[in-house]
Amino acid sequence: QVQLVESGGGLVQAGGSLRLSCAASGGFFSFSLYTMAWFRQAPGKEREFAAAISWSGGRTSYSDSAKGRFTISRDDPKKAVYLQMNSLKPEDTAVYFCAAVQNARVPTTVNEYTYWGQGTQVTVSS
Numbered sequence: 128q129v130q131l132v133e134s135g136g137g138l139v140q141a142g143g144s145l146r147l148s149c150a151a152s153g154g155f156f157s158f159s160l161y162t163m164a165w166f167r168q169a170p171g172k173e174r175e176f177a178a179a180i181s182w183s184g185g186r187t188s189y190s191d192s193a194k195g196r197f198t199i200s201r202d203d204p205k206k207a208v209y210l211q212m213n214s215l216k217p218e219d220t221a222v223y224f225c226a227a228v229q230n231a232r233v234p235t236t237v238n239e240y241t242y243w244g245q246g247t248q249v250t251v252s253s
Contacts, residue, residue: 128153129151129152129153129156129227129241129242130151130152130153130244131149131150131151131225131226131227131242131243131244132149132150132152132225132244132245133147133148133149133223133224133225133244133245133246133247134147134148134149134150134247135147135148135247136222136223136247136248136249136250137248137249137250138250138251138252139215139249139250139251139252140251140252141215141216141217141251141252141253142214142215143215143251144211144212144213144214144215145212145215145249146209146210146211146212147165147209147210147212147223147225147247147249148207148208148209149163149165149207149208149209149210149225149244150205150206150207151163151206151207151208151227152206156206157229158203158206159182159203160182160229161182161227161228161229161230162179162180162181162182162227162228162229162230162231162232162233162234163179163180163199163201163208163225163226163227164176164177164178164179164180164199164225164226164227164228164233164234164235164240165177165178165179165197165199165208165210165223165224165225165226166223166224166226166237166240167219167221167222167223167224167249168221168222168224168246169218169220169221169222172221174224174237175190176188176190176235176236176237177189177190177192177193177197177210177223178190178193178197178198178199178210179199179233179234179235180199180200180201180208180233181231181232181233182229182230182231184200184201184203186233187199187233188233188235190235192218192219196212196213196214196215197210197211197212197213198210198211198213199211208225210223212249215249215251216251217251217252217253218251219249219251220249220250220251221248221249222246222247222248222249223246223247223248223249224243224244224245224246225243225244226240226241226242226243226244227240227241227242228240228241228242229241
């Protein structure tokens with residue numbers, strides 16, 4: 128059973144930074160073979176893609192809103208993925224979810240990911 132647990136969310140003022148972490152576990156979970164991603168969901172809105180990193184770490188993908196402000200990274204020995212978020216804006220307020228799929232590509236849609244965490248709340252005040 129694959130488990131993804133997010134942490135690092137919180138309340139921050141506009142212009143501030145947060146670093147989200149996602150810890151993966153599971154007896155048959157070869158973390159290094161999985162593409163990892165971050166999605167977010169604001170109240171009343173659909174879940175949307177934020178960033179993803181390929182199983183090799185060689186490729187990344189960002190949404191237009193995340194590009195230039197967010198950085199996704201991974202640490203395979205620790206089975207962890209991170210999202211460094213800088214220059215945060217009130218519109219970044221959402222629940223942020225970690226997701227995983229065993230795929231060499233870097234998918235950007237919700238239905239392409241197999242495993243999901245429970246999410247961590249990020250609130251950016253103006």
